Amino acid sequence: MITRRAVTISLAILAAATAGCGGGDDDAGGEADAPIRGQTITVWNNEFQPDRLQATQAILDDFTAKTGVKTKQVPVPEDQFSTLMTNAAAGGDLPDVVLATPVGDSQSFAREELFDAKAAQAVVDKLGPDTFSKKALDIVSADGVATGVPSDGWGQLLIYRKDLFEKAGLPEPKTLDDVRVAAAKLNTPKLAGITLATKAGDGFTAETFEHVALAAGCELVDDSGKVTFDSPPCVDALKRYGELATKYSVKGAQDVDSTRGTYFAGRAAMMFWSPFLLDGMAGLRSDTKPSCPECKKDPDYLAKNSGLVGPLAGAGGEPTQFGSVSTFNIGMDTNTKAAQALVEFMMTDGYVRWLGLSPQGKYPVRAGDKADPEKYSEAWANLESGVDKKAPLSESYSEESIASLGEGVERFERWGFAQGQGALIGALSGEQPVASAVAEVIGGKDPAQAAKETQATVDEIKTGLE
CATH class of the missing domain: 3.40.190.10 (Periplasmic binding protein-like II)
Known part of the structure; x- marks a missing residue:
């Protein structure tokens, strides 16, 4: 059962978001043998800042050129995401793909069957679970199934x-x-x-x-x-x-x-x-x-x-670090094959550019692929950060400091997720x-x-x- 969340949103934003939906109306959506070329999928983006939307659109355009699948990108303000999802579900218009989903929302919406966890797990399996940070997979998973494909993370x-x-x-x-x-x-x-x-x-x-x-x-x-x-x-x-x-x-x-x-x-x-x-x-x-x-x-x-x-130790304990992981999610009963193709593209051809939206806060939780296990982490180290000026973090921070940003990826911890209590953690964020x-x-x-x-x-x- 879908639980409505009592948050007021503007009709203009709701209209903009739901107008781009409707992936589930495509007759071919979700069929195992459905061709994807010529389909149009809706992509909600929680990275709603103008410069990040523009950079994401360039990635989406390359995906269209490669696959023939068109995309409609919809910016989603962070504080309105939950309500927009609930209203879209009520109207039967879930987005095909959601980018930059907070892990708590990934867990909650998969539990409510608004996100397709099996479809996400299939992408992880195709890319290779061993190419992802085990900690990141543990945090985003429920009952051993990834609620979304872990895309990036940051540690306190x-x-x-x-x-x-x-x-x-x-x-x-x-x-x-x-x-x-x-x-x-x-x-x-x-x-x-x-x-x-x-x-x-x-x-x-x-x-x-x-x-x-x-x-x-x-x-x-x-x-x-x-x-x-x-x-x-x-x-x-x-x-x-x-x-x-x-x-x-x-x-x-x-x-x-x-x-x-x-x-x-x-x-x-x-x-x-x-x-x-x-x-x-x-x-x-x-x-x-x-x-x-x-x-x-x-x-x-x-x-x-x-x-x-990064990782901090207590008395006699192993160093740990609070870590936040974002996910790419696939809507339930939408254009599943096309959505999976986009998520796979975002984690391969488009991955370094996605990390480049904000390198200091987007550390790769997929270090590389099977052919080159350090491909993405090495590329991340050379990305330029900044808004008014651009420069690699290595120009201002020591090698040890840069290394500390990645040390926690295999030590990320979050309350409740490993114990199957992701829904509880999401609920606590309100009170x-x-x-x-x-x-x-x-x-x-x-x-x-x-x-x-x-x-x-x-x-x-x-x-x-x-």
Whole structure:
């Protein structure tokens, strides 16, 4: 049964999206022996920024030239994707292909049978499962079947000031204890030891905390699917995070913009953030330029003096990293063969250009093909990032920092997905109870009590899905 999501959208956007659908009306759609030349398929693109739409269209045009299949690209604003999908399903007009689907949505819509998981798995099997990151496949799969074809990913980073660490005689922070020790030593009235996400009910706070919690050994659910947020490791993670925020971070509710702004201004020694800021930190875009005192003379001063740490370890544990994976998805009961052909094209002939839309935030989860296992990862390393200026990340970041972007691909972790609880994780993104618990601990609540209350909330949400 399709569950409607109560989100209001503009009629103009809905009309634009649904007008391009109708792949399922083609008599040949979905037939195993159906010829695809001459068909037209609808492609929804969650990378809806104008420059990325234009770059994607060039890839789609090449696909048309090669296969004879025409495409209709429809931009889909990220905050309206779920509602557009639900309305398209209700009208019998699902898109043939969806690009850049967040993994939570991939799992949820496959569960609701709006995405064709079997069709996606068939593409993975044809390309070769061993050519994909195993972790990426695990995250996007449910019951051993890929809900979508994993296209790219990014891992949460600890970004730190190498110059300040060297001056203080501190080693590279590789563990949670290293982070705490460095934050305490570098914290001054003019410099925060770390700038940390603290806003209640915020997705960025949830992501940042999950990265820390994973390193602390905290799992939201166990292998049986039981919610375990009141476990000692999760209580410890809340305590650690609360201590960092109250003692060494900027006061007040901090979010994705304020944490970046504090670090870019040179007023923090560390922060947790995604690699999407790397082009801005290198001075390659005008909307998020560093403003530190040294940056006036040297625009990429911060980039050259910042270290990047991907996988982070807790006490005696293996390093882990919060990882986000995007997928290419195929609509249920649409032009399946043509849709599969496009997804295969996007993962082969068009793959490097797709990664080039935003190389700093699109690391290849398919490193190569059977003939050349490193084909795509090597090509990615030479892609240019930036908006107002273009340059390879290697011009501003060290070889070690660039390598750290790929280290986590085989160590990406996400709560719930490996335990078959992808639908629960998707449901939690609305209420964000974990982010609220973090804010409450920072506000003075006992970590054990916050964990207990969050456990009850997550249990209630989980029960509602059963």
